[in-house]
Amino acid sequence: MTPSAGPLEFQRVVVIGAGTMGHGIAQVAAVAGSDVALHDVTDAAIQRGLDAVVRNLQIGVDKGKLTSDARDAALARLRPASTLSSAVADADLVIEAVPELLDLKRQLLTQVVAAAGPDTVLASNTSSIPLRLLAESLPAAAQARLCGMHFFNPVHLQPLLEVVRADTTDDSVLDRVVAYARQLGKEPIVVRDVAGFASSRLGLALGLEAIRMLQEGVASAADIDRAMTLGYRHPMGPLALTDLVGLDVRLAIAETLAREIDPVRFAPPQLLRDLVAAGKLGKKTGEGFYAYPGAP
Ligand code: NAD
Numbered sequence: 088m089t090p091s092a093g094p095l096e097f098q099r100v101v102v103i104g105a106g107t108m109g110h111g112i113a114q115v116a117a118v119a120g121s122d123v124a125l126h127d128v129t130d131a132a133i134q135r136g137l138d139a140v141v142r143n144l145q146i147g148v149d150k151g152k153l154t155s156d157a158r159d160a161a162l163a164r165l166r167p168a169s170t171l172s173s174a175v176a177d178a179d180l181v182i183e184a185v186p187e188l189l190d191l192k193r194q195l196l197t198q199v200v201a202a203a204g205p206d207t208v209l210a211s212n213t214s215s216i217p218l219r220l221l222a223e224s225l226p227a228a229a230q231a232r233l234c235g236m237h238f239f240n241p242v243h244l245q246p247l248l249e250v251v252r253a254d255t256t257d258d259s260v261l262d263r264v265v266a267y268a269r270q271l272g273k274e275p276i277v278v279r280d281v282a283g284f285a286s287s288r289l290g291l292a293l294g295l296e297a298i299r300m301l302q303e304g305v306a307s308a309a310d311i312d313r314a315m316t317l318g319y320r321h322p323m324g325p326l327a328l329t330d331l332v333g334l335d336v337r338l339a340i341a342e343t344l345a346r347e348i349d350p351v352r353f354a355p356p357q358l359l360r361d362l363v364a365a366g367k368l369g370k371k372t373g374e375g376f377y378a379y380p381g382a383p
Contacts, residue, residue, distance in 0.1 A: 095120050096267035097180035097208065101168065102126070103195060105136025107333060107371060108212055109184035111242025114140040116182075117161040118153070118243075119271045124168035124178075133167040140165060143243055172202035180267070182236055184212040187339035192216065193224050200229040208260055210236035214287045215340040217347060218253035218280045230255040234264055237284060238273075240332060248273035253280045282347035287340055290328070294337055295356060297325035301376070302358040308376045326376040330369035338363050 098121055102113040105127040113125045113136065127133045144161060147153035168174035175181050181199050185191055192211060199209060209232050211221055222230040235251025248268040252261050261277070268275035278284045283291060297311050305311065312324020329337050338360065344353035362368075362375060369375030373382050 093270075095270055096263045097121060099177060099179045100124070101174045101178040101181045102184060103171065103181065103199070104184035104186075104212075105133050106184065106186075107240060107336075108238060108242060110136035110139045111143075111240070112182055112184055112212065112238055113165060114143055114161070114243050115238075115271045115273075117165040118144075118157065121164065121180075123165050124174045125165065126168040126171055126174050130167065130169055133169070137165065137167060143241075147243075171198060175199050175203040175207065178203055178207050180208045180210065182210045182212060184238075187214060187216065187336055187343070189216055189220060189343075192221055196221055196225060196229075196233070200225055207232065208263065209233040210264065212236060212238055214336065215283045215291075215343040217282050218251055219255070222253055222255050227255075231257040232260055234261055235278075235280070235284070236264060236268070237286065239286070246272075246274050247286070248275045249284050249286050250275050250277050251280055251284055252277055283340065283344045288344065288348070290325075291337065291340055291344060291353065294325045294329045295341060295353065295359075298329070298356045298359050298376075301326065302356055330375035330377055330379075332369065333371055334359060334363050334368045334375050 100116045100121040101124045102109050103126045105125050109125065113123045117123045125133055125136055127136065141162065144153060144158040148155050148158050181203060183192060183195055185195055192213065196209060209229065211218065213235060214237060218233060218235050222233050225233065233253060234256045237249035237251060239245035239247050250261065250264055250268060265275045265277065276285065300311055301308055308326045312326050315321040315324045338355050341353050341355040366372060367374045370379050370382055373379050
């Protein structure tokens with residue numbers, strides 16, 4: 088991806104949470120030309136995120152998708168931010184990518200609103216939490232500036248960006264976010280504020296059924312995945328995808344959809360709960376439905 092030609096919708100961007108998603112969001116924003124501050128709870132977590140960006144960009148250079156000049160320019164636009172309040176004080180856009188926990192996201196957004204300017208656009212990368220639940224604890228003026236920017240994993244490779252319009256989102260905010268999505272090289276879809284939006288709801292339905300099938304001994308994990316990759320031409324099977332997303336993340340999404348949409352359809356299977364309780368969260372911990380020797 089090359090930096091966009093025209094002026095960017097958002098020049099100063101803060102990404103909160105430097106994990107699986109946050110570092111990728113910071114990367115695509117910096118490559119597109121934004122000045123990006125990456126924040127997390129510890130400096131070590133921020134550094135892990137920055138290191139991941141350096142690795143990803145180097146792979147891009149090695150594959151000929153990015154020039155070394157573009158890599159260097161993107162890295163020069165990316166900085167660590169240890170203190171949240173100073174980072175967001177002059178931000179044009181703040182994107183939160185902290186874990187999928189309602190109270191955590193609410194607390195964080197309250198902190199951001201207190202420290203940010205009156206025009207700062209606020210976006211959540213939540214996979215499933217209705218924006219109205221995040222917005223309701225904020226002042227009305229801030230509610231109008233909040234929308235969903237749901238990126239996909241790995242962020243620098245996935246073309247889709249699901250933009251979620253809450254009932255309170257201002258039209259002009261939505262338009263700017265959709266325009267910025269294109270400047271990031273993403274293809275935006277605009278979705279109404281319903282738990283799980285479009286993508287997580289469909290993806291989770293398949294993932295949960297695959298886990299239930301594994302639990303019932305229908306087939307091995309590899310064969311269940313092959314049913315979808317070979318039979319339906321999915322690029323990745325639902326269990327391998329769950330390992331990539333993170334079993335904890337998928338469990339949290341299932342709990343939200345069970346609460347918000349249907350407690351039976353979206354009930355988390357016991358096997359998912361057991362693996363999460365055992366710390367087997369997928370690729371990021373080295374084991375989920377598959378083992379990943381040498382990862383993370
Ligand atoms: P993750 O666990 O990999 O990263 C979350 C990061 O947030 C961690 O580094 C953690 O230290 C940090 N964090 C926690 N509390 C914080 C705080 N108070 N302030 C600053 N940082 C804090 O999680 P993830 O997979 O990147 O998911 C983040 C969000 O993105 C979730 O809402 C998730 O549902 C969503 N999402 C995930 C995926 C996926 O494939 N993993 C895809 C789309 C959306």
